[in-house]
Amino acid sequence: MLLNYQQKQMPLNESDQKIENIFVIHGLFGSLSNLANVATSLQNDYNIISVDLRNHGDSPHSESMSYEEMANDIFELADTLCIDNFSIIGHSMGGKVAMYCALQRPERINRLIIADIAPVKYGNTHQDVFDGLQTLTKNPIKSRQAADDLLSTTIHNAGIRQFLLKSLARKEGVFQLKFNLEGIMNNYSSIIDWPNIDAVFTKPVLFLKGGDSDYILEKYSSSISHLFPNAKAKIISKTGHWLHADKPKMFNRLVFNFLSQ
Template identity: 50%
Template structure:
């Protein structure tokens, strides 16, 4: 296989009358593994896992989801649309089969990808999300994000103070601030707040597709309520070859709270099923 040291690019696809160009980075060679981040994140969120898998000899492709990072802005964030956009990246990179790891919203994109294109996906790791429609809301987060224009602030500390008027949890604010960046001397978010707000009903929704019978690993944060016992039926129906691991003492951002354990569970699962 041709040596791939590092590649960063955007992939053009056409969905109806929309042209989308997903941004991604890839490192290493070997068997390809896609990494897909969650809501309000970017491809850097799974950076520790990307580095770990690259060192193990995998070809790692980290993707910015629609309306996040350097990927294009879109009025649709249905999981069918998002899965098709990721598949187009695989086609551009001549990837016939790969594993995929997704956290939260990225886990739903990964599950949709497996259900829509089962021949493409060999195995699946889903971090702290289930194949269900959620009643969760991010009202406080959106209120904080919409309470100020980042271009008007002078520092991250000022942004944090603005967010703190609406978002109590320091960890949530710090996660959001990772996507605050300075461009041409002005601060801006790497995600599109308005489009995420407009698409929020699609983000928390889920339409079950055909069952995916290949091996899957669901990793739950012990303190998180995104995977609960009531969802076992939906998981078993849609992913009948799924197993579950729980990381003690972690919440929804389990990959950041205990990265060594999260990386090891992912590594062991991929090694057993690829």
């Protein structure tokens, strides 16, 4: 599946030095705009390709979205752009896609930056989100405020509601969700799971953890080190799961320092 993407290329210069390509992958319910800040911060030094995963943003919808399929989508886009080797920045579900890419085709991946996710199975923590989003699909939404009011009946965190509202788009006079809610719900059990893949990625990996987030716990360290023996971790204090939005300057600095090593 050919994904929707946005490319930010480093300005042309007279240097013969090869410029590294970096794919930037958002998380569940997101789109390529979610990590626009870090993409912009890197565009003067790297070629940046931000993507909408299948069933998200402006990419095609699909009944299935396994990690193997989503990783293959990334490689298909890379092939289309004639990119052989690249690094990946992935947040949450996008981090799992990034990890699967590296384990599946390690010869094509240079480095990984994984934001607040581990290669493990998680529990169902999105039922309130699904309930709220299903309410949106059953009602004609004439304004973002009306959408926020409906979501607030099940989703009490205003920040999460605002994040979800970014995926609303006006069509034929009403607002509709851009992501494929039904497809995501039908594949949710595999999204929160982690596939059994017998591989190891030995190149550099940086895990960035939100200090107040419980997505990367100490008990997951063995799973991380087994699959990624050359991994390092940094904690960004006073941030949650959306650490790139909570402290963008710190997040961007850690990303840039790792990539420039």
